[in-house]
Amino acid sequence: MxxxxxxxxxxxxxxxxxxxxxxxxxxxxxxxxxxxxxxxxxxxxxxxxxxxxxxxxxxxxxxxxxxxxxxxxxxxxxxxxxxxxxxxxxxxxxxxxxxxxxxxxxxxxxxxxxxxxxxxxxxxxxxxxxxxxxxxxxxxDMFNFFVFLEITSIAACGLIGFRINRGESGEAAFKTMVLYTLGALFVLFAVGILYGQYDALNIATLASRIQYTMLDKIALGLLVAGLAMKAGAVPM
Incomplete structure (x- = not known):
């Protein structure tokens, strides 16, 4: 069971x-x-x-x-x-x-x-x-991926700035939060575009329906860029 x-x-x-x-x-x-x-x-x-x-x-x-x-x-x-x-x-x-x-x-x-x-x-x-x-x-599905991504991001920012008695910790947490916020907007816009195109958020459904139009490519580009920001990947 x-x-x-x-x-x-x-x-x-x-x-x-x-x-x-x-x-x-x-x-x-x-x-x-x-x-x-x-x-x-x-x-x-x-x-x-x-x-x-x-x-x-x-x-x-x-x-x-x-x-x-x-x-x-x-x-x-x-x-x-x-x-x-x-x-x-x-x-x-x-x-x-x-x-x-x-x-x-x-x-x-x-x-x-x-x-x-x-x-x-x-x-x-x-x-x-x-x-x-x-x-x-x-x-x-993409929406819950975004929700869990934000839970992870908030927790990570809290851990980065945990030692509040040290100035560099607070500064690092603030910079990370700004970067994570931009990344979250990119991911959210990508999810919104895909949902508007295909009326679905399930990843398997999107994979079977996606047509790779210009709008789809923009959404995928935003998704990759947003995740790269979250991961701190070069050059993000």
């Missing part, structure tokens, strides 16, 4: 844990650290389990809110209308990397951050960053 919901659990567990972390911090800091590492460790186990499923059975499709997690087309509809998560070999490989780095980052932070204040906020941002990356890797 749990195997049917693995993609949703991998995104949802760190997302819910992010909001539980400040509450656990009020009880005990050590308990909070154990909780964060335990959540990320459990998520890693789920990712590995999903990886075996994908490698054995191919692309894993999960439909949020459907009667059956694999029901992509409701009765009477010709294209998907619900939030769809699609996990293929590339996305699960990225998810494995994300989960391993997140677990190692949390373990390292236990010692590295012990003299810092506001560690509950730090771990909340770390969990949000992890959940956002999982969402980007698993989502099957």
């Amino acid at each position: 749990i195997n049917e919901h693995l993609p949703a659990l991998i995104i949802g567990i760190p997302l819910l844990a992010a909001f539980a972390t400040p509450l656990i911090s009020k009880i005990n800091d050590k308990l909070r650290n154990i909780f964060v590492i335990g959540v990320l460790g459990a998520t890693l186990c789920l990712v590995v389990s999903l990886a075996f499923n994908v490698f054995d059975n191919g692309i894993f499709v999960y439909v949020m809110g459907a009667e059956s997690p694999g029901l992509t087309l409701p009765s009477g509809y010709r294209m998907p209308i619900r939030i769809i998560l699609e996990v293929d070999g590339m996305s699960i490989l990225m998810a494995i990397i994300t989960s391993i780095v997140s677990v190692l980052g949390a373990i390292y932070s236990w010692a590295f951050m012990h003299k810092e204040t506001g560690k509950d906020k730090y771990y909340t941002l770390l969990l949000l960053l992890t959940a956002g990356m999982f969402g980007m890797e698993f989502t099957g």
